[in-house]
Amino acid sequence: MDAATTLSDRKTVEVGPVVLLGAPGAGKGTQAKELVESFGIPQISTGDLLRENVAQGSELGRKAKAFMDKGALVPDDLVCEMVAERVKRADCVRGFVLDGFPRTVAQAEWLNALLEAGLFENQASKPLVVVNIAVDYNELLRRLTGRRSCPTCGRIYNVHFQPPRVPDTCDVDGSKLITRKDDREEVIAERLKTYERQTLPLTDYYRAKGCYVEVNGSQPVEKVTADTMKAVRR
Numbered sequence: 045m046d047a048a049t050t051l052s053d054r055k056t057v058e059v060g061p062v063v064l065l066g067a068p069g070a071g072k073g074t075q076a077k078e079l080v081e082s083f084g085i086p087q088i089s090t091g092d093l094l095r096e097n098v099a100q101g102s103e104l105g106r107k108a109k110a111f112m113d114k115g116a117l118v119p120d121d122l123v124c125e126m127v128a129e130r131v132k133r134a135d136c137v138r139g140f141v142l143d144g145f146p147r148t149v150a151q152a153e154w155l156n157a158l159l160e161a162g163l164f165e166n167q168a169s170k171p172l173v174v175v176n177i178a179v180d181y182n183e184l185l186r187r188l189t190g191r192r193s194c195p196t197c198g199r200i201y202n203v204h205f206q207p208p209r210v211p212d213t214c215d216v217d218g219s220k221l222i223t224r225k226d227d228r229e230e231v232i233a234e235r236l237k238t239y240e241r242q243t244l245p246l247t248d249y250y251r252a253k254g255c256y257v258e259v260n261g262s263q264p265v266e267k268v269t270a271d272t273m274k275a276v277r278r
């Protein structure tokens with residue numbers, strides 16, 4: 045998008061489906077929020093949706109909780125059903141950002157079939173673009189162990205390199221910051237192993253499909269955002 049393109053123009057363009065790939069802690073959530081801001085399309089974070097279900101004590105939440113607490117993936121059928129229900133809502137018609145989905149090749153195959161079948165009537169949707177935010181292992185560990193979030197507004201901080209102004213307190217609304225249950229060290233190691241085993245193969249899968257762009261996620265956040273926006277604009 046050139047500098048002349050206004051924000052209001054961006055909020056009417058068709059973006060199509062965007063998948064943000066990357067390990068836990070790579071910055072998918074942060075970049076998803078940038079895309080939401082810029083293009084006015086929704087972020088669909090399967091982690092957030094699952095956590096909401098757990099908090100509400102829904103049937104899905106009860107089934108998902110045990111997997112999430114130990115850093116394992118929730119079974120594909122449960123997650124796919126939840127995503128299908130979400131992406132068919134009207135706010136996804138110009139596009140949407142999938143953050144944390146797909147996480148297995150089976151989920152990716154399922155998504156392809158869903159997109160090929162068409163989500164909305166008479167829609168000429170832009171093709172899928174997959175942006176992989178690549179960050180090395182030690183950096184991921186540092187980010188995950190330091191991560192704190194605001195339970196009220198969802199803003200994410202890091203005690204090592206992006207601390208709140210007052211310790212443990214959200215700059216925006218003053219809520220007490222929390223550490224996600226699965227950001228405890230023993231669970232983090234398991235989540236990173238799960239990522240390497242089940243999600244990393246998706247990079248080759250999408251590379252072979254020709255819709256894959258890799259962004260260096262260790263750069264300053266503004267540069268990661270600029271590269272992500274460039275990939276999404278295509």
Ligand code: AMP
Pocket residue numbers: 068090091092094111112113115116117118119120123143144145146147148151226235
């Ligand atoms: P996240 O916030 O994306 O790191 O996700 C938190 C947890 O939710 C993961 O560790 C998994 O247990 C579960 N989860 C999120 N997305 C998926 C997915 N696409 N497939 C299976 N499990 C998922």
